[in-house]
Amino acid sequence: MLNPIQPIGPLVSQPVPLPVGEKRVVFHNLSWQDYKAIQQAVKESRNAHLTYDRGVLEITMPLEIHEFAAELIGLFIRILVTELGLKIKSMRSTTLEREDLDRSPEPDNAYYIQNQPQVAGKIVDLKS
Numbered sequence: 738m739l740n741p742i743q744p745i746g747p748l749v750s751q752p753v754p755l756p757v758g759e760k761r762v763v764f765h766n767l768s769w770q771d772y773k774a775i776q777q778a779v780k781e782s783r784n785a786h787l788t789y790d791r792g793v794l795e796i797t798m799p800l801e802i803h804e805f806a807a808e809l810i811g812l813f814i815r816i817l818v819t820e821l822g823l824k825i826k827s828m829r830s831t832t833l834e835r836e837d838l839d840r841s842p843e844p845d846n847a848y849y850i851q852n853q854p855q856v857a858g859k860i861v862d863l864k865s
Contacts, residue, residue: 760798767794769836787832789841799845807845814848824853828861835863 767775772789779785779796786797799807811827818825828847835841849856 759800759803762796764794764796766792768792769839772841786830786843786845787841788843789839791839803845811846814846814850818850823850824857825850826853826856831861833863837864 764771764775767789769789772787772794775794775796776787779787784798786799788795788797815825826849828844828849830843830845831847832841832843833847849861
């Protein structure tokens with residue numbers, strides 16, 4: 738008879754390597770025009786996330802675990818919104834450029850929930 742507390746064998750036959758941190762590069766003292774030029778240059782490599790904030794540009798290459806967590810959080814938000822009987826507009830990873838604020842974040846996922854009625858069926862214009 739097997740002891741239910743004693744493991745039968747290892748679940749993984751070899752050690753699982755720990756993920757190395759995401760690759761990040763940060764540039765300081767860049768103008769909006771510099772940011773836009775870099776954004777155009779890395780357009781081909783869209784697995785890179787760019788975040789520009791008043792002269793500081795951070796380029797991130799997310800790991801698989803980051804993408805998994807982002808997807809899981811998005812699923813949780815959709816389930817919660819459905820259970821609460823609310824509506825949602827997903828912007829996914831839309832670049833939220835605001836040259837007038839000298840900022841341009843690029844989230845993993847962005848949502849309108851409380852203000853969904855104001856943006857339903859519309860293209861969101863952050864300038865207005």
